[in-house]
Amino acid sequence: MKRIVILISGRGSNMEAIVDACAAEGWPASVAAVISNRPDAKGLQFAAARGIATDVVDHKQHATREAFDAELARVIDRHTPDLVVLAGFMRILTPGFVEHYAQRMVNIHPSLLPAFTGLHTHRRAIEQGCKIAGATVHYVTAELDHGPIIVQAAVPVLPDDTEDSLSKRVLAREHQIYPRAVRWIVEDALDLRDGVVVHRRGEPQLVL
Numbered sequence: 001m002k003r004i005v006i007l008i009s010g011r012g013s014n015m016e017a018i019v020d021a022c023a024a025e026g027w028p029a030s031v032a033a034v035i036s037n038r039p040d041a042k043g044l045q046f047a048a049a050r051g052i053a054t055d056v057v058d059h060k061q062h063a064t065r066e067a068f069d070a071e072l073a074r075v076i077d078r079h080t081p082d083l084v085v086l087a088g089f090m091r092i093l094t095p096g097f098v099e100h101y102a103q104r105m106v107n108i109h110p111s112l113l114p115a116f117t118g119l120h121t122h123r124r125a126i127e128q129g130c131k132i133a134g135a136t137v138h139y140v141t142a143e144l145d146h147g148p149i150i151v152q153a154a155v156p157v158l159p160d161d162t163e164d165s166l167s168k169r170v171l172a173r174e175h176q177i178y179p180r181a182v183r184w185i186v187e188d189a190l191d192l193r194d195g196v197v198v199h200r201r202g203e204p205q206l207v208l
């Protein structure tokens with residue numbers, strides 16, 4: 001049984017989608033803990049209500065990124081994870097932390113990478129007149145939002161879209177592709193070769 005630790009910073013709707021899918025679909029895995037860098041993260045309440053261990057490592061309590069990451073890794077490792085899932089986790093992680101969880105840490109990003117790395121992706125897509133937006137699940141590397149891509153969902157940008165309406169439409173697709181990606185990983189359905197993810201059963205890695 002694989003052990004998953006999920007990191008959040010806020011609402012945690014992607015974490016909820018993964019918890020629900022894991023429970024409903026009988027994955028060979030369980031969510032061992034949900035950990036946040038923010039004590040007020042709403043997702044912590046959901047996890048606790050589902051009987052999942054929760055922890056807080058407050059980034060504001062640490063003088064440096066390295067000190068925060070070291071404490072975060074100590075708390076994560078108490079739960080002996082096979083997979084670390086970033087789900088709206090809003091801290092850039094140091095190279096040492098990323099190396100510690102090399103090839104067993106994933107993230108969901110609200111754009112079709114490599115477009116729009118970083119923050120405020122939907123606002124930028126609208127400002128630049130993009131017709132297509134979306135989300136990407138990728139392995140985490142030291143370089144921000146540049147890890148090997150596992151699956152992507154494409155979402156149309158509508159003429160009257162606002163940042164809020166687009167983010168809601170993309171979020172709904174995130175809730176589909178993130179559980180799918182995590183299930184592939186815990187079922188050992190993916191190969192990571194020379195920075196490219198190959199799905200052993202040939203499942204589509206771009207969902208329109």
Ligand SMILES: Nc1nc2c(c(=O)[nH]1)N[C@@H](CN(C=O)c1ccc(C(=O)N[C@@H](CCC(=O)O)C(=O)O)cc1)CN2
Pocket residue numbers: 086089090091092093094095098107108109110118119140141142143144145146147
């Ligand atoms: N080394 C890596 N760390 C992280 C990655 C990654 O790919 N490599 N993914 C991010 C998730 N993310 C986008 O998907 C992201 C999160 C946070 C930021 C950011 O600029 N954070 C600021 C603080 C912002 C805030 O607190 O609201 C910061 O850390 O100074 C950019 C992209 C997770 N980490």
Ligand SMILES: NCC(=O)N[C@@H]1O[C@H](COP(=O)([O-])[O-])[C@@H](O)[C@H]1O
Pocket residue numbers: 008009010011012013014015087088089090108109110118119135171174
């Ligand atoms: N760069 C990281 C980033 O912006 N992640 C995004 O934050 C949201 C978290 O929502 P959630 O807390 O409801 O899952 C999601 O849309 C996720 O793609």
